[in-house]
Amino acid sequence: MASHSHSEKHAHITTYKTYLIVWAALMVLTVITVYVSYVDFGTMNVVIAMAVASLKAALVALFFMHLKFEDSITWVFAIFPLGLLFLLITMTFVDTFTRVVVP
């Protein structure tokens, strides 16, 4: 059985205080992203919105979902799907936008 340090991981309990801080950060980021959307940065709007969203998603995953305290295999299976998603989007993009006649 691959049993190592389960007990210690089982024991980890995040405090209410940590959660409240993370929540506050999420709210601040939400306000920022809504505010920024009213300002015209051109294409940078997309970049900023996605960067803020990813930051928020990271906070949710790391703290609310405890990813910060999980073992490496959980990390692998949390990140690998994102890599595949990236692959799906980029390669489909490459195909669609390098065609002689873009549909």
Place this chain on the structure above:
Amino acid sequence: MAEADIEQPHGHHMDPATEYSSSKLGMWLFLGTEILLFGGLFAAYAIFHARFPEMFYEQHLELNRTMGAINTCVLIFSSLTMAMGVSAIKLGRQKTAAILILITIICGLTFGVIKYFEYSAKFSHHIYPDTSIFFSLYFLMTGLHMIHVFIGLGILAVVFVLTLKGKFDAKYNTPIEMGGLYWHLVDLIWIYLFPLLYLIG
């Protein structure tokens, strides 16, 4: 996925620690598949946004930013209460955990109600999934997300009842944690849907 009482004639076939870490790994794997299920829609969004930027810009203005923002706050708050609920049960506080899960459920329902008003507003303006590529994406992405909200609410309702019945304590609380993970994923996907649809269009 996370039942403790696997009916084996010779008792448990796994010790509790292995069972807990197995359930957790299994849940993370499942969340990975959910990401890729939405992945097709995200990919479609990326491609069509790049092809029809004007359409996306003009039509996203039709969405109600305020309602979207309120819903974002509602979901993030529900994620907070859910996370706190997991901590509460791990500290053995059954009642607190039950209350926090109940708040989570109420938030989820609120989210659904607000979404219902948004959808009906769209329908009354004769905007349907076949109106345009943008609205197809809007309805499919939020619709698929809504289905996940309902599934999450179903799971949380079961978990809530079991918590009230005192089935969980500081030692055994895997279903609460798994339900929580699923609920956070619902939140996580919305975190992307909100800016993509309501803000940058």
Place this chain on the structure above:
Amino acid sequence: MANHTIAHDVYVPFLEKKGFLSWILTTDHKRIGILYLVSTSLFFLAAGIIALLMRFELLTPASDFVDPHTYNVLFTLHGSIMVFFFIVPGLAASFGNFLIPLMIGARDVAFPKLNIASYWIYLLGTAILLVGLLKPADTGWTFYTPYSATTNTDVVLMTFGVFVLGFSSILTGLNFIVTTHKMRAPGMTWHRLPLFIWASYATSILQLLATPVVGITLLLLITERTLGVGFFDPAKGGDPILFQNFFWFYSHPAVYIMIIPAMGVISEIIPVFSRKPIFGYKAIAYSSLGIAFISFLVWAHHMFVSGISETAAMIFSFLTFLVAIPTAIKVFNWTATLYKGSIQLHSAMLYALGFIFLFTIGGLTGVFLGALAADVHLHDTYFVVAHMHYVMIGGTVMGFFGALHFWYPKWFGKMFNETVAKIAWFFVFVGFNVTFFPQFFLGVQGMPRRYASYPAEFESLMSLSTYGSWILGFGILVMVINLLSGLISGPKAPENPYNSLSLEWQIPSPPPHENFEEIPQVTDWTYGYGKKKELEV
């Protein structure tokens, strides 16, 4: 597992319990394996009979036995049943279920209830898809848009069936990954795992992470037909090739879901019947993961003539060649294992050798098709049909038959007639080659696939192929009869008929309900043949 104290004084084989409910409600991985084995085998035989009907139509150039529409229905049935009902769950779910816990020294998979639920979902999916197929359907198994979005056959029902089947596949993969991580016996380190486990693990990752993408693709196709969504409809600003991009993002890895478990089977059979340690254990193990990973990078090689961009086509053509590397690593290592071994030509070994020979042909012709310039000529011809069947029958089905003969004594506790098995193998092997080898020539000469009639100049090769299909069908018939009669009247199987060192052979045949009386302590890998242990036997 220290809390397991109840001693098994009486050995009760897992097959002992009788009755329909004891099967359909079981959580025993070995019984679930049998459920999958029986269902997938029945579908294999059904789709095989349909293939014989198609070949019979092609005996003469004219479309005289069935009309072209019926022919379309037949190849849609053949492809869909083979792909979705047989070959994806075939080895992965049946032998995966039976072998994974036995090989890693566990009492069951990590989530036994989820395991039987996956089987029910599989049945539900097959039922839904079958209704759609028999209505009948004419889209081919690939459901390409725009045809699938406009045809008046029931595409919605069929794609929903595939969606449900996908769920079963995902949950099975999830279960096996967690099982491999969490349920290994003490001492069963990753580098002591049997290679079938490595193969199953790689397959499970593909099942888990590729399937959701086809799920959403088919949901989009459903909304296209029901809600008027236009992602794949050029008239609404959509792009039909987008469907193909999404579809093959799953369906190319799915090809490896079909073949990797067979590679695992071969890695188990070859060392046992060569009485030699497997050559290049780590290379074979990691090449399974390598194939799984690369399979995500090559999907558009199915679409070179669909209208994708030249840039994308060149990138994908290049990436496709990468698959040849881990695949060749496996073939070289199997061959090196055979080298100077004391080879016993057991029927399972014959299938394994058949696999190496036929799969190599299938793989090498795949390189032709991966090459952009050649593919433009060969695409959608019989060359593709031949290539694909060399991989799927020459590879997967040979592996499936090999596994069936190899683990038969363990699974059922009976022996089959070895001589008849060898004769059956001969007919299968010869029949297969006579059926499909001529199709390479047909393809190069330009005969397109999926037609009920053809120009008279192709008649000799076409009818040769049809004669071959009769030999192949006869071989499979003999094999099935032999295996079934072994079940009824075969002699009792010993615990370990081949002197295998793998864990599943160290317990009674058939295994008891919870496999191991005591969870074994593993001290070595399972391929130490020809060494000390051999002398004791």
